Amino acid sequence: MRSSASVLHLDLDAFFAAVEQRDKPSLRGKAVVVGGVGQRGVVATASYEARRFGVRSAMPAHEARRRASHAAFLTPRFAAYRRASDQVMEILRSLSPAVEPLSLDEAFVDLAQAREPVELTDPGLRALVAELKAAVGAATGGLTASVGIGSSKFIAKLATELGKPDGLVVVAPGAEVPLIEPLAVSVIPGVGPVTLEKLQRIGVRTVADLQQVSVLELSQVLGKAHAQGLADLAYARDDRPVEAERETKSISVEDTFETDLVDRPRLTAICERDARQVVTRLRAAGLFARTVTVKIRRHDFSTQTRSTTLRSPTDSPDAVVGLARGLLDGIDLTGGIRLLGVGVAGLTDALQDQLFELDGPGVATVSGVVAAQVADADGVSGDAAGDEEADPSVADLPERPDRRWGPGLDVDHTEYGRGWIWGSGLGRVTVRFETWRTGPGPVRTFAADDPALSRAEPLPYRADEAAEPPAAAATSPRKSP
DNA sequence: TCTGGGGTCCTAGGACCC
């Protein structure tokens, strides 16, 4: 918690619905519900008019229809929301470089890092926010936002909530604890339905009640980390920084089906499609993944995940597809599946530590059986190999044969030298040649039998390598197409 | 005709290593 109210939180009011009302005047003043429209859809956003009928976010669409049958039910138009979101985020960034978006419609701004010094007094902040809201309205065609300002993320976000819609609440330093004490514990982020139930069972209903419970007792009910977190927030202790750059940790795609699916070939095809979509996004982000996860949800809503981790990261569609299919093969589909998803994690941008050196033309061992030699490195990247004296520092690098075995991963390779070969899988070798002078070239993926990779003698394995079986290949045999 | 899709973080157990 800071000594001044310098964390700003902004939340666009009923965002998806507001964009729809903006773009379609006939919807203005009407109940609008944006979300999944199918049998299994849920409400993403309800306009304030719809909320009067008890329609809420995350409510099943059929329940929303029951409560507000007269409402307009719309499928989300994410492209439009993203445009409006980008406009708003740009305005926030003009205020301070430290902007942390939480979603399309929400962000924290660190005013302590503002580009122009901000007067962190009540009148100073009110003037600032008046300008901010005017700018948001002008840029987005009239969208309104609620703003909260306080000495921490928790307090700023709570303040926003208290002022909705189109509000501004500034919580003065020192006023935090008296503000939160009488409120329900569920105002604390991290207290969801399950935690709420557990807290109620030990007699905790308000934040003040929570203050009376020892961390030890709380730990026994909630686990250590959660307990400490809540105990701190009960006294408004919150030092979480506003982080502009957050690294992506996982990428996933999932579908819920209109009716449960049992047909394995069909699910396999969907799994493959999802895996390809994941890789498309992975590549668009310039990332590589080590862990592939398949997730299913059964008819009874129970969820199962199966995952596998590679020795080294990949962005190969074939590798990810093969692994995902292998994982799905191991899952019992009896009884029907309502959801199937594929995700990747263990992400790196690969340039940091996954590369290794080539000296001269690259050599790749495929499946430990044949070796492929890149005959013409120039043809691949422009300027990879050949010039052995290019940089004396290369000679100082240790020779690093690199072995890569992983479930379903049937390509192994060993390289020496000055260029980079990175990623491989399922009969493919992904190569990026890079020199110390030219930097990374484009990534190219070759089939193991691509003529660009000329066959060469198998590389000898060292004794300790030979002793190690390609265990993973056995755990997840790849199905022939 | 209950319960989306995209994420983050935490826990717990087992393997493995020193």
Place this chain on the structure above:
DNA sequence: TCTGGGGTCCTAGGACCC
């Protein structure tokens, strides 16, 4: 002829958030 202790990585599941 007995079985530590810590750290890390991996897998699976679950709570929570927007």
